[in-house]
Amino acid sequence: MHQEILKATSDAFPSLSLSGARVEPLNEIGGSGRRYLRIHTDSEKSLILMEYTGERPDNLKFIPAGRILSRSGNRIPAILHHDERRGRIWIEDLGSRHLWDYRETPWPEKSRLYKVVIDEITKLHSFDLDKLSATEEATLEPPFDEKLYNWEQDYFFEHFLGHYSRRAPSYLTALREEPEFANLAMELAALPRVLVHRDFQSQNILIRDNCPYMIDYQGLRLGLAAYDIASLVHDPYVCLTGKQREELIHYAFRHHHSDKEQQAYTRCATQRLMQALGAYAMLANSSGKQHFLQYIPSALESLREILEKEVILPSLVPYLSDEALSL
Numbered sequence: 001m002h003q004e005i006l007k008a009t010s011d012a013f014p015s016l017s018l019s020g021a022r023v024e025p026l027n028e029i030g031g032s033g034r035r036y037l038r039i040h041t042d043s044e045k046s047l048i049l050m051e052y053t054g055e056r057p058d059n060l061k062f063i064p065a066g067r068i069l070s071r072s073g074n075r076i077p078a079i080l081h082h083d084e085r086r087g088r089i090w091i092e093d094l095g096s097r098h099l100w101d102y103r104e105t106p107w108p109e110k111s112r113l114y115k116v117v118i119d120e121i122t123k124l125h126s127f128d129l130d131k132l133s134a135t136e137e138a139t140l141e142p143p144f145d146e147k148l149y150n151w152e153q154d155y156f157f158e159h160f161l162g163h164y165s166r167r168a169p170s171y172l173t174a175l176r177e178e179p180e181f182a183n184l185a186m187e188l189a190a191l192p193r194v195l196v197h198r199d200f201q202s203q204n205i206l207i208r209d210n211c212p213y214m215i216d217y218q219g220l221r222l223g224l225a226a227y228d229i230a231s232l233v234h235d236p237y238v239c240l241t242g243k244q245r246e247e248l249i250h251y252a253f254r255h256h257h258s259d260k261e262q263q264a265y266t267r268c269a270t271q272r273l274m275q276a277l278g279a280y281a282m283l284a285n286s287s288g289k290q291h292f293l294q295y296i297p298s299a300l301e302s303l304r305e306i307l308e309k310e311v312i313l314p315s316l317v318p319y320l321s322d323e324a325l326s327l
Contacts, residue, residue: 033053035052047093058218061218154176164281188224188268196224229253236302
């Protein structure tokens with residue numbers, strides 16, 4: 001298999017010497033339908049090869065999304081060659097250091113790095129949508145609207161509460177029908193939309209020479225800037241204190257900080273954390289990826305903290321207590 005990959009790489013880059021090259025698998029194709037490999041060439045340089053399938057439609061959006069991100073001035077690893085027929089994309093290798101790898105860094109340095117990352121995503125959020133052609137807009141993933149927000153909520157109910165709640169299914173059905181969930185979806189869908197990454201968390205941000213580069217951006221779509229910021233600040237992969245989160249939130253919205261912005265942020269964070277809990281539960285219990293269980297307590301604690309401070313989903317709060325869940 002690796003010899004075939006080296007042959008395909010040689011065909012794509014005829015001037016590249018690969019006589020002593022080797023292939024290093026970085027992951028196996030899972031639910032995403034994507035596999036990454038590092039190709040070590042004869043020189044000190046290396047390439048990343050992404051192999052993808054049509055299992056998930058967003059995989060087919062990687063190339064057009066990358067073009068849009070380049071137009072918006074965002075840093076991404078350079079796309080070097082695309083073999084559309086075989087589903088292969090060769091990408092610039094910027095190393096394996098993600099924002100996640102700085103999780104134990106002292107706060108002054110970590111804070112500086114997070115703020116640089118926020119500056120990077122702000123470029124995307126500030127992109128003039130009028131500059132998108134109809135063709136480009138058609139390549140985006142479906143936008144965040146009531147339907148998508150409701151889908152995320154259903155995901156949370158099915159995979160998280162459906163698996164871990166001690167309450168009878170009839171109670172969960174009644175809870176799902178509470179109007180506060182539909183109201184949350186309607187409120188978020190009514191807000192002005194911008195371009196968003198969709199999964200802007202620490203493991204989807206490469207760091208090279210103290211500069212952030214976005215990866216796994218095939219979910220690019222129209223949505224709320226606060227959703228991306230909430231994905232970063234309430235990232236269950238990295239433990240931040242409440243004070244640290246407040247510092248980053250204030251920095252992200254420093255130019256237009258208002259009660260309205262704060263309200264939008266807490267609602268986006270609530271929505272995002274429900275989505276994350278649903279995803280971790282599904283990956284652990286339906287896809288056999290048990291390591292995702294370790295992130296549930298952090299995401300759950302963040303959701304509890306928000307709902308205890310803000311009246312967003314009052315009916316949900318009792319269902320999130322330790323007594324109500326079998327974790």
